[in-house]
Amino acid sequence: MHLRAINPNTTSSMTAAIGRAALAAASAGTTVTAVNPEMGPASIESHYDEALAVPGLLAEIARGEADAVDAYVLACFGDPGLDAAREVASGPVVGIAEAAMHLATLLGRHFSIVTTLPRTIGRAEELAERYGFWGACSGIHAVDIPVLDLELPGSDARRQTADECRRALRTDGSDVIVLGCAGMADFCAEVSAELGVPVIDGVAAATRLAESLVALGLSTSRRGEYARPPLKEYRGALAEFSLSPAAW
Amino acid sequence: MHLRAINPNTTSSMTAAIGRAALAAASAGTTVTAVNPEMGPASIESHYDEALAVPGLLAEIARGEADAVDAYVLACFGDPGLDAAREVASGPVVGIAEAAMHLATLLGRHFSIVTTLPRTIGRAEELAERYGFWGACSGIHAVDIPVLDLELPGSDARRQTADECRRALRTDGSDVIVLGCAGMADFCAEVSAELGVPVIDGVAAATRLAESLVALGLSTSRRGEYARPPLKEYRGALAEFSLSPAAW
Amino acid sequence: MHLRAINPNTTSSMTAAIGRAALAAASAGTTVTAVNPEMGPASIESHYDEALAVPGLLAEIARGEADAVDAYVLACFGDPGLDAAREVASGPVVGIAEAAMHLATLLGRHFSIVTTLPRTIGRAEELAERYGFWGACSGIHAVDIPVLDLELPGSDARRQTADECRRALRTDGSDVIVLGCAGMADFCAEVSAELGVPVIDGVAAATRLAESLVALGLSTSRRGEYARPPLKEYRGALAEFSLSPAAW
Amino acid sequence: MHLRAINPNTTSSMTAAIGRAALAAASAGTTVTAVNPEMGPASIESHYDEALAVPGLLAEIARGEADAVDAYVLACFGDPGLDAAREVASGPVVGIAEAAMHLATLLGRHFSIVTTLPRTIGRAEELAERYGFWGACSGIHAVDIPVLDLELPGSDARRQTADECRRALRTDGSDVIVLGCAGMADFCAEVSAELGVPVIDGVAAATRLAESLVALGLSTSRRGEYARPPLKEYRGALAEFSLSPAAW
Amino acid sequence: MHLRAINPNTTSSMTAAIGRAALAAASAGTTVTAVNPEMGPASIESHYDEALAVPGLLAEIARGEADAVDAYVLACFGDPGLDAAREVASGPVVGIAEAAMHLATLLGRHFSIVTTLPRTIGRAEELAERYGFWGACSGIHAVDIPVLDLELPGSDARRQTADECRRALRTDGSDVIVLGCAGMADFCAEVSAELGVPVIDGVAAATRLAESLVALGLSTSRRGEYARPPLKEYRGALAEFSLSPAAW
Amino acid sequence: MHLRAINPNTTSSMTAAIGRAALAAASAGTTVTAVNPEMGPASIESHYDEALAVPGLLAEIARGEADAVDAYVLACFGDPGLDAAREVASGPVVGIAEAAMHLATLLGRHFSIVTTLPRTIGRAEELAERYGFWGACSGIHAVDIPVLDLELPGSDARRQTADECRRALRTDGSDVIVLGCAGMADFCAEVSAELGVPVIDGVAAATRLAESLVALGLSTSRRGEYARPPLKEYRGALAEFSLSPAAW
CATH class of the missing domain: 3.40.50.12500 (Rossmann fold)
Incomplete structure (x- = not known):
């Protein structure tokens, strides 16, 4: 294949x-x-x-x-x-986006999305509604880091993302995290281990x-x-x- | 302006x-x-x-x-x-599309959309949902005429459109017609006069x-x-x- | 006309x-x-x-x-x-109310309503749902001023309204303000200029x-x-x- | 009391x-x-x-x-x-209306409303949505009899109502009938006996x-x-x- | 009977x-x-x-x-x-649960549910959606007391429940309280008297x-x-x- | 694994x-x-x-x-x-059920469910709503064959299922079929080949x-x-x- x-x-x-x-x-x-x-x-x-x-x-x-x-x-x-x-x-x-949301709903009742720039929150909301997952999505949050800065050497984007995920779980009362950018794929395993909840990278x-x-x-x-x-x-x-x- | x-x-x-x-x-x-x-x-x-x-x-x-x-x-x-x-x-x-749906909801409880090709019905439905008008939209119908054929000399597209609008009103129990293609703008006044209900052209x-x-x-x-x-x-x-x- | x-x-x-x-x-x-x-x-x-x-x-x-x-x-x-x-x-x-909400959705994804008395919030919510705009409405807020006091000489109703609008934008993450009372029509231009977002008066x-x-x-x-x-x-x-x- | x-x-x-x-x-x-x-x-x-x-x-x-x-x-x-x-x-x-719909949802998954004049269907729909019962309501049907004609001597309103209820059950695949007019209260027991499903009069x-x-x-x-x-x-x-x- | x-x-x-x-x-x-x-x-x-x-x-x-x-x-x-x-x-x-929610919607626009363990919140949400009352339900809150501890001698479960109800009303802007456990039936009258709003026990x-x-x-x-x-x-x-x- | x-x-x-x-x-x-x-x-x-x-x-x-x-x-x-x-x-x-619906929404805008007994339609509807797929589900249909009769030697359940699927596509205007019973797993490939649309077996x-x-x-x-x-x-x-x- x-x-x-x-x-x-x-x-x-x-x-x-x-x-x-x-x-x-x-x-x-x-x-x-x-x-x-x-x-x-x-x-x-x-x-x-x-x-x-x-x-x-x-x-x-x-x-x-x-x-x-x-x-x-x-x-x-x-x-x-x-x-x-x-x-x-x-x-x-x-x-x-659809893939991550589909899998998220198999692992808990509610997921939170953590994405890069605040201005993209609207599009994520639109997709969650379009796919039928708006009821399952408890919140969409942004770390406010431009996409290409995620992979800058020396960036603490991973730390900020993990912190935002922790805040999202607490604020939203959610079970699962969806990472809202392909550029966050590398963070997935580590953030999941740190937070103790499923964290989903859409690429995977x-x-x-x-x-x-x-x-x-x-x-x-x-x-x-x-x-x-x-x-x-x-x-x-x-x-x-x-x-x-x-x-x- | x-x-x-x-x-x-x-x-x-x-x-x-x-x-x-x-x-x-x-x-x-x-x-x-x-x-x-x-x-x-x-x-x-x-x-x-x-x-x-x-x-x-x-x-x-x-x-x-x-x-x-x-x-x-x-x-x-x-x-x-x-x-x-x-x-x-x-x-x-x-x-x-948004303009036509906005005005339609000021004129009756339910509108029907009459469009060109059946394959475009899905997009019209998506827009009606996105704009909050899915509850007001009772049905989406297609006359099955390609867009550029609407204005062919000798075409009976206007007649077919009026017929489909009449069927839509009856089937859907709707009050208002929304024409689902910019190429139908010319039909608006005549179809409205014939059917006795508001017919909305999105361009206008x-x-x-x-x-x-x-x-x-x-x-x-x-x-x-x-x-x-x-x-x-x-x-x-x-x-x-x-x-x-x-x-x- | x-x-x-x-x-x-x-x-x-x-x-x-x-x-x-x-x-x-x-x-x-x-x-x-x-x-x-x-x-x-x-x-x-x-x-x-x-x-x-x-x-x-x-x-x-x-x-x-x-x-x-x-x-x-x-x-x-x-x-x-x-x-x-x-x-x-x-x-x-x-x-x-319908007019203001219709125009608001043409200018941003989410609007907040700022109205007079808290007891009227329920009716505004009901209308937003009835018109299909509940998904677009991020919040309804009240300044807690009786309708006829809005125009009292010496009233600081305009100031309180602007302050509540600012709070609403922040709390709701909205793009647009809808003023929830005909008596606030006079405040519209000034509040919009102050906040830098579209503010909609329903009468207009x-x-x-x-x-x-x-x-x-x-x-x-x-x-x-x-x-x-x-x-x-x-x-x-x-x-x-x-x-x-x-x-x- | x-x-x-x-x-x-x-x-x-x-x-x-x-x-x-x-x-x-x-x-x-x-x-x-x-x-x-x-x-x-x-x-x-x-x-x-x-x-x-x-x-x-x-x-x-x-x-x-x-x-x-x-x-x-x-x-x-x-x-x-x-x-x-x-x-x-x-x-x-x-x-x-609210009372009848509340009880109907305790007796089956879906109810149909059978009312008098077709022009009142829109209001019944609005109420079903307002009360949260739009998902449970499979259809709203009208017998097309003015309210005060329901009790005319010699009227066959009861027969027409029963017939419309039977059609509604078949068309809608519903379990329960809600009678959509206080003037139909008298028909309730008889129609229920005839159709073999719960029929609800809102007054009761x-x-x-x-x-x-x-x-x-x-x-x-x-x-x-x-x-x-x-x-x-x-x-x-x-x-x-x-x-x-x-x-x- | x-x-x-x-x-x-x-x-x-x-x-x-x-x-x-x-x-x-x-x-x-x-x-x-x-x-x-x-x-x-x-x-x-x-x-x-x-x-x-x-x-x-x-x-x-x-x-x-x-x-x-x-x-x-x-x-x-x-x-x-x-x-x-x-x-x-x-x-x-x-x-x-259905009974309490049905009655709650006859008494105000929005109700809050106060239940025992946080892990049961998801089920209450699912029921509110299933019954059509999700729009009327402004929030679901838990006192974090195991069911059988509600009736322990010397327990202050009643106090904690009343406190949580007060918080729920304020946070949710709701009108009515629904008690989310059969074991709270005894608290109903007292909490209602204390808070001055309708409090509904599902058993009753x-x-x-x-x-x-x-x-x-x-x-x-x-x-x-x-x-x-x-x-x-x-x-x-x-x-x-x-x-x-x-x-x- | x-x-x-x-x-x-x-x-x-x-x-x-x-x-x-x-x-x-x-x-x-x-x-x-x-x-x-x-x-x-x-x-x-x-x-x-x-x-x-x-x-x-x-x-x-x-x-x-x-x-x-x-x-x-x-x-x-x-x-x-x-x-x-x-x-x-x-x-x-x-x-x-969830698995089949999840995959169905990746293959078209609308799916129809074809199941065994009519009395199970309500549960399928409830699940589609629970999972967020009610908007994507255009209809639920039953062949009216008891579950264990699906595999009876000489049964024409496969034929009846294919016929019902064809009807469902036409009636619902859907793109994809979801088979509503584990006992229909064997029919999947053949029905898909016959109808020329994706047919999804939930077990797979x-x-x-x-x-x-x-x-x-x-x-x-x-x-x-x-x-x-x-x-x-x-x-x-x-x-x-x-x-x-x-x-x-």
Whole structure:
């Protein structure tokens, strides 16, 4: 099985970290490749960034189809472009926000999300509602650290994240922590050990869910909404996105 | 007041029709301009189309800022890129789906949406839930006509739309019709007269709402989620989207 | 276009202030008249007051019909008698609570309501739920000032309102403020300037929404629930409310 | 214990029927009186009727207080004026719509409401949502018979009601029927026997709930929203409603 | 009328207290018997306890049927086995959690629940959602006292409960208190007197509701979900639970 | 990794089929054992059956702990005893209803459930609501075949199930089918091939989810609600359930 993790921003060090997290979570026989687009933002910290990360992400799906990839992990907690990716990928596509929330609800009644910048809280709330997990989500909290600063040498981002998780558990009365950024994947084990509760990294969660779907022979339904998009002309800088049936 | 209607697809005949609808709805003193992006899909009929319409749409917002536009109407019923547009536009931004649903709830307890292709029903449902109008929306129906065929000479799209609206009222027990595509703007008055219920075209609705916000001195809150996005590098085909403070 | 703002209490100084706020919000060509009933409570601060304000309000609708008014604004944040008014008015009727909440959701993800007496919080909550905006409403707060004391000379109601708005933004993590009383219309601009977020006065909001509906040729649906009420005998002190078809 | 059933319309024959239903439902030791206002509509079939029934209803509460009544049943399925009545009555006040829905959810997972005129369906839906029973309510159906025609000699309203109930059970997959009009109280036993499912008349339900609250020493909370309304001047035809502390 | 209160744990002193509370709440002519199972846990403080209390509880229903009991009260705030009991009891079955919440919503807009152990909060939340009262429930609080310690001589459980109720009212802005354990029945009157708000004991509430249903000739619908369970073989320690039609 | 599938009824042929389905779904290195209780009902077709299946199921968890099992699948679509099992199992516990619904929402916007007996529809609805998937669930349908008849030689249950699935897709406008009974596991591949949409068997889904949780080092949170239950005396036929710390 060939699983591809797509980091939708253009920062290759983050892509490498995402690849490591996915590989660590994958089953023995699974091939994991991690990629990032050539176009788009260096990190995703606003609706604007998120919207402009999607074309590059969809280009990576097209490349993945050419590579006969079996399933995709979208490694940004805003789950950008998820519906569009499902229309054009042959295999299943799993976002890390949805994956983390799905697993969280199997481990306790309520989870808290701890994310990076406060301005992204709204999008996390929107996703929790969209996926049906708003009742299970007791709170969304931000450490107020820019995404790319999470991996700065000498950063105490891990400490701040752990502290914010502890506050979230107490304030929200929750059972489980969901880490709200792909860049926090490295913190997961340590924070869980320190707090004594399950802490979920979406990259690992999505990796296992995508693998599970492939193993069960399941992929996106082609009945109705997620059928292949109608062919049509795309103009200008996005002309390459005109779909050709060969892609499927 | 200068209001700009952005048709997020690249079909100029549809842009012209949207411009006419917006102008007809606007107050006497308002200048209305209608534009469409140079890049992206010729029509929006899938999540893929919608995602790829957003960069062009955001480029039009940037152009609008340079033109000192006061407010924007996003003239596609999927309200694509609405959150991102709000972050970067100085004035208010109103989507035609949200606008139509807002006005519908002032005129009756329940509305039905009548749209083009069945595959877009899911997105309309998602928006109704996101905006808080799922309880007010009794049903979403499709005439199964591609967007660009709505304006084909000799098409009986208007007739089919009226018939579907009549069925929707009966099936759903609703009071009001919302037309689910900017390309249906021309049908609005006639269908309303025929059915004897309010029929709402989102382009007209959004035009009036955007005007109202400007007149009241209101624009998107800059507190938190919709503050200006952080500056950062954008790569590749989207390099032009790197934000420069001059834009604001 | 002739727009009528109905202050449902009997205090004429408040009617005058409401008229000023509506006029300031209206378009150039719009005639605005502001009235209040001859019967009913001097202010609306309880369910009892609200229920007993409705007959006078409906009498004003009847008078407005005789005056060929095009649309009505109901200028009390409890939106009293809104459904009944819609049944008997020819043109659209807009309540200031609904209007303010509608516009608020176009400007940010979450709004907070700041109102007068704590005992009215329950009604505001009920309306937010009824209109579909409970998810968007992060909190409802009260300054604990009786309605008619808002305009007392020397009152520091404006200061207390601004302070409560600031607390609400912080506590609720909201983007936008909705002022929860027609008597606060005068505070709107100043509080907004001070806090740097959109602050919405329902009288202004309802004025623009009512105007917009008229401009678009839209009024309450007569299909089903909001059809003209069946004629019947009314007895006693309310005998004048027996509907005669001439009223329509 | 003295229980008072208030028929909020002015039709005395319906008041008598309501009194009989309440008496039949009450415990042995309970005194039941049934009254109707002197002012207001002959029947309640619109929002307009409902709004104008409330002043008379509140006058009956005041009279009840003078008579030292222990609890009140509001015998109209729209539960008109319920919040206002609770503010001014010393004892508990129970509406027949809420009462019927409360008991229905103790007897099965889903109930259907069968009411008189189709135009009242919206109000029943609003109440089911307000009370938390929208998930339990599978459908609301109307026999399309005016309220006062229910008791016409020779009417086949009972037959039509039973037929509509049978259709509702089949269409909705529900377990229990709620009759949506005080005027249907007489049909309850017979329809239940015929259909073999619980059929609930709100008058009987509210009678037992009101009795239960009194027996348990419970009445409306005076903390906050339902505290006694502030005293103030009422003008014109409603001047008599100025509250005097002696009333409490 | 013969009403049976079933304490689902095996502690007979608690059964006696429940019997006293039910008797005090019942009407003059009602016979009240209180029982507890011979098998199962001494108290119910976990999902594990609750699950294992159900067989004994169902055995008591079978015994009750043999005794021709008219209705049942299930006297544990988790409402364990309620659906199963409804399938096999001829008369109505009322849980104390549902009963308390039903009555609470007749007395104010919001109630707070005060229960024993923090670990039971999740179950109370689940029930409030299941019954439709999650919107009305403003908070669930625990005094952190094990169930059987509530009645220890010299315990200050009553004081701690009253204190927690006071905190709940203030924190939640609620109108009414629901006591979240059958073992708190004795505290009800005193806490209510002290706090000046309605305080509801579920045993008393369920007693009156069960009586009301019997008086109105109502019992669980046999249409569909709650029809008698299909006969089948039960093995091992639970062989006695094989249903024989004679039981009905 | 040792995974145990617990069939909560006592029918060993069904246990064997469940074991086969779990094994087929599991990864290469995973040991799968399938068991059923010695006590309880031969099949689960009512709330009564479900309640009485739980003690045997919990006894199997205790046995599994002695066998150092890593994770458990509860193989009945009512997810009986799930919360209790989570309290006492060291590893994660996954129900087949929750598992199937979780995976379904990754493959389309809406799923339909097709189950055995109509009387179980209510429980499936309750679970969909509890898990947050009620918005994604478009309908629940029953083939009206008793559980143990699914595997009768010569039965056309597979055909009837496929037909009902086809009807469900058309009626509900859904994308994905969830099979609502462990006894339907064998039908999954064939029905999916025939209908051309994803069809999900909960046994396979739960097997992969349980494996995933173990692989990621995740298990039920011990913070609060799902901490180990307090030790206490259990009486009578259930005395063996008194928990001893050695079990953990």
